[in-house]
Amino acid sequence: MSEFLLRPMAAADLPAVLAVQAQCYRPDLIEAREALESRLAMDPQLCWVATRKNPADDGQPSVAAYLLTHRWNRETLPALGAVLEPPCCDAKSAVPPSLTWYVHDMAVSPMAQGHGLAGRLYDAACRAARQAGLRCSRLVAVQAAARWWRRMGYAPVALPAQDLARLAPVLAHYGEGALMMERRLDAATTGPAGLR
Numbered sequence: 074m075s076e077f078l079l080r081p082m083a084a085a086d087l088p089a090v091l092a093v094q095a096q097c098y099r100p101d102l103i104e105a106r107e108a109l110e111s112r113l114a115m116d117p118q119l120c121w122v123a124t125r126k127n128p129a130d131d132g133q134p135s136v137a138a139y140l141l142t143h144r145w146n147r148e149t150l151p152a153l154g155a156v157l158e159p160p161c162c163d164a165k166s167a168v169p170p171s172l173t174w175y176v177h178d179m180a181v182s183p184m185a186q187g188h189g190l191a192g193r194l195y196d197a198a199c200r201a202a203r204q205a206g207l208r209c210s211r212l213v214a215v216q217a218a219a220r221w222w223r224r225m226g227y228a229p230v231a232l233p234a235q236d237l238a239r240l241a242p243v244l245a246h247y248g249e250g251a252l253m254m255e256r257r258l259d260a261a262t263t264g265p266a267g268l269r
């Protein structure tokens with residue numbers, strides 16, 4: 074049985090999430106608590122953590138990995154580090170096709186990497202996104218993670234030149250080599266079996 078337990082993220086997890094973020098990202102990609110908090114508040118059911126019992130801390134579970142995702146307008150990119158407002162959408166009506174499942178931040182602490190945790194977190198959040206009616210997903214791959222996202226079914230977004238020009242200033246915040254990627258969520262199951 075896995076030593077890790079997956080569950081939706083809670084606001085109380087944010088200090089531990091920030092600690093994992095600090096271990097996983099180069100300094101220019103680190104976001105403040107307020108930025109992460111605003112993303113969690115938007116769609117808490119789409120944000121997940123993996124915890125494991127920590128013998129050095131009286132056996133209290135500690136956060137080993139997290140995934141922050143939320144609904145977002147397909148036409149724009151959320152600015153890195155910004156405090157976000159939820160996209161406009163009538164909660165009673167079906168999810169409009171203009172909304173995408175934006176996968177903002179996946180991080181697995183170095184001591185927990187290579188155990189398939191990222192794939193498990195992704196599957197859990199993806200199920201919730203599909204239940205919420207979202208049918209496509211976008212993300213910005215950083216730190217050379219595009220290869221990993223390809224394994225989850227993502228491909229680079231092919232945008233008309235004018236859209237690329239419009240998004241370029243926001244994409245620049247994500248640093249050199251950042252790549253916008255997308256996939257459809259039509260299939261009943263998610264993610265390639267190799268990453269479960």
Ligand SMILES: CC(C)(COP(=O)(O)OP(=O)(O)OC[C@H]1O[C@@H](n2cnc3c(N)ncnc32)[C@H](O)[C@@H]1OP(=O)(O)O)[C@@H](O)C(=O)NCCC(=O)NCCS
Pocket residue numbers: 097098178179180181182185186187188189190191192193213214215216217218219220221267268
């Ligand atoms: C990318 C990341 C989330 C993967 O987490 P993980 O739990 O180790 O991944 P999994 O165990 O599910 O998958 C491991 C496999 O992915 C591969 N992999 C891990 N990181 C990778 C990367 N950046 N690029 C390509 N492949 C990667 C491993 O080599 C391994 O391959 P194998 O199955 O052939 O041995 C983790 O490396 C991480 O947190 N990186 C730092 C933060 C980051 O860059 N996040 C992505 C931002 S877009």
